[in-house]
Amino acid sequence: MKGDIIIVEEHHRQAAERIVAKLIDEIRGRDRRTTLTVAGESGSGKSESAQAIAEALVPHGITAAVLQQDDYFVHPPRTNDRTRRANLCWVGPLEVRLDLLDEHLAAAREGASRITKPLVIYEEDRITEETLTFGEAGVVIAEGTYTSLLENVDRRVFIARNRLDTMDHRMKRGREEFDPFIERVLEIEHEIISAHRSRADILITRDYEVGFVRI
Numbered sequence: 218m219k220g221d222i223i224i225v226e227e228h229h230r231q232a233a234e235r236i237v238a239k240l241i242d243e244i245r246g247r248d249r250r251t252t253l254t255v256a257g258e259s260g261s262g263k264s265e266s267a268q269a270i271a272e273a274l275v276p277h278g279i280t281a282a283v284l285q286q287d288d289y290f291v292h293p294p295r296t297n298d299r300t301r302r303a304n305l306c307w308v309g310p311l312e313v314r315l316d317l318l319d320e321h322l323a324a325a326r327e328g329a330s331r332i333t334k335p336l337v338i339y340e341e342d343r344i345t346e347e348t349l350t351f352g353e354a355g356v357v358i359a360e361g362t363y364t365s366l367l368e369n370v371d372r373r374v375f376i377a378r379n380r381l382d383t384m385d386h387r388m389k390r391g392r393e394e395f396d397p398f399i400e401r402v403l404e405i406e407h408e409i410i411s412a413h414r415s416r417a418d419i420l421i422t423r424d425y426e427v428g429f430v431r432i
Contacts, residue, residue, distance in 0.1 A: 218287040218337040223264045225272070228425040233269035235427040236419055240372060241277055244356060247371075251356045252322045254364035257376030257421075258410050259403055266376065266421065267360035279355040284321060286361020288335045288344075289314045295342040301402060308405045310363045318359060322369035325357040362406060365413035372432075375417035380407055382423045 244251045255267045264285065271281035290297055290313055300307050314335070321332050329351065336347040351357065365373050380403040414420070420428040 218285055218339055221264065221285070221287065221339065223268055225265045225269050229262060229265045229269040230273070232421055232425050232427050233266060233273040236270055236374065237273040237277065239419075239429055239432060241274075241279075243372075244274075244279065249328065250325050250351070250354065251371050252326055252369060253356060253358045253372050253374060254367055254370050255358060255360040255374045255376070256362060256365040256410070256413060256417075257378060258380055258407055259362065260380075261376040261378040261382075262421075262425075263360040263362070263376060266374065267358045270358060270374075271356070274356060280353055281356040281358055282325070282349065282351050282354045284318060284334070284349075284357065284359045286313055286318065286359065286364055288337050289318045289361075290337065290344075293337055293342045293344050294339055302398060305401070305405070308402050309409055310366060313361070313363055315363060315366060318361075318364070319367045319369050322357060322359060322367060325351060325354075326369055362410055363413075365410075365416045372418045373416055374419045374421065375414050376421045377414060378421075378423045379411070380404065 253270070255263045255270070257263050267283050271283055274281050292300055292312075297312060317335075321334060324332055331348055331350045333346055333348050336345050338345060359367060359370075365375060380400070418429070418431040420430055422428065
């Protein structure tokens with residue numbers, strides 16, 4: 218998403234290095250690209266962790282492309298906020314074109330050299346398109362709140378931090394004003410997203426410790 222702020226810190230890097238160390242042989246052993254997801258609640262550090270994983274792969278001679286769920290929303294940010302305020306039932310996976318994001322992961326697995334994907338221009342509250350070239354990327358990472366629901370995925374990472382744990386981080390990102398309505402949205406998202414923890418192969422705790430659930 219154009220206009221997004223991603224601040225990768227040391228705890229993101231340390232967690233990413235542990236994840237890559239565990240997955241590197243698996244990644245090298247495939248005869249196609251590996252797809253990963255990084256999911257969790259708002260402000261949990263999904264974007265930063267995905268970027269940190271991509272950076273941790275570089276010393277191993279592997280490049281990664283990152284797909285942000287934020288680019289796949291049906292509506293651009295301010296329009297989506299108005300839609301939520303008009304109908305709170307809009308909050309949830311239906312806000313996102315998960316089918317398209319899943320198609321793009323499938324294309325990556327199948328060896329596509331490029332995709333045409335949505336691109337959110339945050340400041341202009343609009344969605345355009347861009348061509349993303351995968352090139353020699355050996356890994357494609359999809360990050361976002363609901364990415365645990367995607368099917369064309371080899372490994373799922375879940376960050377187990379709730380809205381109270383993530384408040385400082387959300388303020389640092391500075392993408393939204395805080396009001397009771399937004400806190401209600403985050404409560405609803407918590408109810409939905411916390412259930413996705415059971416789909417994780419890799420779990421990052423609130424203290425950014427890494428656990429391997431299904432590996």
